[in-house]
Structure formats: structure tokens, C-alpha cells
Amino acid sequence: MENANYVLQVNELSKSFPGVRALDKVSINVRPGSVHALMGENGAGKSTLMKCLFGIYEPDSGEIVLEGKSVHFDDSRQALDAGISMIHQELLPVPFRSVMENLWLGRYPQHSVGFIKLVDHKKMYQDTVDLFKDLNMEIDPKIWVRELSVSKVQSLEIAKAVSWHSKVIIMDEPTSSLTENEVEQLFAIIRRLRNEGVAIIYISHKIEEILTISDDVSIMRDGKHIGTYSSGELTTDKIIKYMVGRDLSNRFPPKDNTPGELIMEVKNLTSAIDHSFKDVSFSVRRGEILGIGGLVGAQRTELVESLFGLRTIEGGQVFINGSEVSIKSPTQAKGHKLALLTEERRATGIVPMLSVKDNMILANLKSYVGSTLLINDKQGETDATENIKALNIKTPGSKTLIRDLSGGNQQKVLFARWLLTEPDILILDEPTRGIDVSAKYEIYSIILGLAKQGKSIIMISSEMPELLGISDRIMVMCAGRVTGILDRKDATQEEIMRLATKFM
Secondary structure, three states: OOOOOOOEEEEEEEEEEOOEEEEEEEEEEEEEOOOOEEEOOOOOHHHHHHHHOOOOOOOOEEEEOOOOOOOOOOOHHHHHHOOEEEEEOOOOOOOOEEHHHOOOOOOOOOOEOOOOOEEEHHHHHHHHHHHHHHHHOOOOOOOOOHHHHHHHHHHHHHHHHOOOOOEEEEOOOOOOOOOOHHHHHHHHHHHHHHHOEEEEEEEOOOOOHHHHHHHHEEEEOOOOEEEEEEHHHHHHHHHHHHHOOOOOOOOOOHHHOOOEEEEEEEEEEEEEOOOOOOOEEEEEEEEEEEEEEEEOOOOOHHHHHOOOOOEEEEEEEEEEEEEEEOOOOOOHHHOOOEEOOOOOOOHHOOOOOHHHHHHHHHHHHHHEEEOOEEEEEEEEHHHHHHHHHHOOOOOOOOOEEEEOOHHHHHHHHHHHHHHHHOOEEEEEOOOOOOOOOOHHHHHHHEEEEEEHHEEEEEEEEOOHHHHHHHHEEEEEEEEEEEEEEEEHOOOOOHHHHHHHHHOO
């Protein structure tokens, strides 16, 4: 059914994968010049729906209507040419090419030299400068993308989507890697596009963001469209209830872990690379959850990667169980019963073309190799099946490709990977990034359960409620230095923010 009031209509779209019905007759209407938010738990079908709109997936049934005309896309280029662009949740730039080459990939400006057409680098550079100036972005067009921070790569993807001058722009978790200032900058771009009549489909797990920027909000659950609401009539509690189908009044499980004896002590640790962090000292007790807070650039990730042997240390000491240790590689870190769940799940966590089982056993392969030097597939299958059940991982089976799982379930697989190494100290870098409220609760339950078993947790988080909700103590960093360590009972959002901005 066509309606001139809508720039985009999705009519009873369905899509199934082996063992999973991802979309079940979903219908959504998007108004021109509006921000239409799409919310739901991991696995609700949001990204699948968007990939159908963008020509990545072929829907099994249903119809897509763009500006009153039924459309069908065989690939993403057809969607782009028709007026739909997309900022993907997974950042996949070409690292060894420049910013401007990434920006105009597949559509480089050209000029002729006789009968030969060559790339017009001068025009490409100027077009890039003009676009960044228009969007108030400060990125060097000639720098290689591999030299950019994650937040700058995210900004580049935003600029690329806007550069197509599309009628509809899909933004899938666009702020997951952005700084606070960059988020405000994105919102300014969105408001301008909205005023120009562009429709924005905005996917985010951050409810406060949704209520700030959106006009309409569609809720999905288990592959179905639950309803579309005006953002003005919604509250955080209402959104959560629609998303999970029940009240979720307690966002954090009850804390019943009891910190014990000292297990790890770090003294005056200093990075060997530009002293990115300096004289960092802290301790962790058995069964304790030590949160690490701070803003982007505080060097928290650099610190924990150094503890795990991924970065070199110039000075300082690390003691585990009272003995000084020297950790210069992840293999040595694992030998000292450390595990590291990295910040970027897709870039440095999962291996997308491998199964759930293979991803699970990856960090502990030696345990599955017998005298024949072949992997004991039966034992791996047993361990994978047990962890799928123990961590409530929603998957058709252990042989399912991990890329077909939702973000929350992928994260649980990574938890299982490191638990199979039997660590005493788990380092978690943004463990709930890009995960919905219900899946977050399950992750928190896993973390607290491990602490109750006596495991020590070091957890980086940029979400203030999360730090306050499950940490026993919170260490705050700013510009590579520790600015304070707070007991849970003394910690407030205001005090954490004060310490996080101490040297700014």
C-alpha cells in the first residue's frame, strides 16, 4: 500500500536463516524529514531489516516501497543509486588507503588525458576538504585510515553516508565509538539533514540518545514489529518494557561477591610508547570487580593491553600472588592466569567465518591437541555445548557461524573462550558496548557470578551507571594518569567526572 506521506515503507517483510526466523512480517513506515529510531534487544531483527533495505540480504517475502514505488535491490550499489545509504555497525575501511580514497571508493572523480581516464586526485582532495568543512569534521584527507582512531573512522563513515545525498540514511549504532563532542557533532548533522527533508533511520541501544534525537520510535522483539510510537510519549521504562516484554526495574543483578586477599598489584607502570600512561599504580583483590573509568583518550585500553603483553613497558612492576612477573606476550599473560576481552568485538574478538565452537576454543587450542597433533573435536564440542548452556547463548548450535549471532551472544561466546583458559584475573574492555539492556543484564550476571567464584575482574567502562552498578572500587584515569580510586559507597557520577577531567 503506497502512501505519499512516507518516503519509505516496509510491508510485511520476512527473512529466515537456518534455524532462525529473523524477520516475521515486519511493517514500518518512515516519514521524510524525520528521525525514525529502531530499538530492540540483540537478535530482535533490527540489523537484518536494515540489510534487507540496503540490498545486502534478499527478503523471503514482503515489499519495500521507496517514494511510492516498489523497489528491489540486488546489491548495495543499487540501494545507494536509488537514494538509500547506510552507516554500518561494523567498521570495515580499507586501512592502507587514504581517508579521501576511502571516502570516494568506487566513485573517484576522473579527468581525461587523451583517450585515457585517470583519477583526479586534486578534485578528490578538494571535494573531501569541502565535505569535512561542511560537516565540521577535522580529518586529514591524505592520512592513511589505519592511522585514525576508532572514533575518527566512525566519523569518516558518517561523512561517506552523507556524501551520497540520499533520501534515506540508515545509521546502525553510529555513536558506539564516538566521543561526547563527536556525538553532539553528529546530532547537529542529523538535525540539519532532517531540516533538509532527509529521513534518518537510527539504530541505538542508548535510550537517552533515542529520546533526545528521534521523532518516531519503532520497537522490535523476536523478529516482529511491536509498535511505532512518538518519542514524546515514551519514557525509559516504557521502552524497556516494550523491548523485553516485561518490566526490568532492576538494571543490575544483586551484588553478592566478597573481595578477599590481594591477587595483583601494579606499581608505577609506565608505557614505553610516548609515555601514553605514566606511574599507574593499583591493586586488585580476589573476587573483586575493579572498574576503570575515564573519557576517550584516558589511555585505559593502552594500560590493560600492556598488562596482557600487547604493548611494551618502560618502567614499573607487576606482582601476581606476591611474586613479581614480567609479561611480554599474551602467551605469558595466559601462563599467569590472565585473560583479556578486547574492546572491539568485531575487529579483535570474533573470527566471523568460524563457528561458535571454533571461536570458543581458539584461546585454548593446546588443550585440545592430542599426541597425533590433531584437534580433539569431540572434547571441543562437549566444552562448547556446556558453555552455550551455562551462559545462555542463543544459537541454533555450536556449528553455527558466529557472524550469524547477535552482538550480545557473540560477546558471550568470547566470555566462554576466555573462561576455557581457566583464568584467575579477567580484564574486560567495554564488555557491554553495543549490547541491549536485557543482554547487558545477562553479561552483568556472568561478571558477578565469576567474582563470586573468586575470579578477579578488571573492567573498563565508559557507561557511568555500569561502573557504579557492579564495581566494588572504581579507578579513574585522565590523560594516562590515575586521578583517584573510589570505594563503591563513596562513588558518584559527579565525582567520577571530576576526576576524569582533572587535567583537561
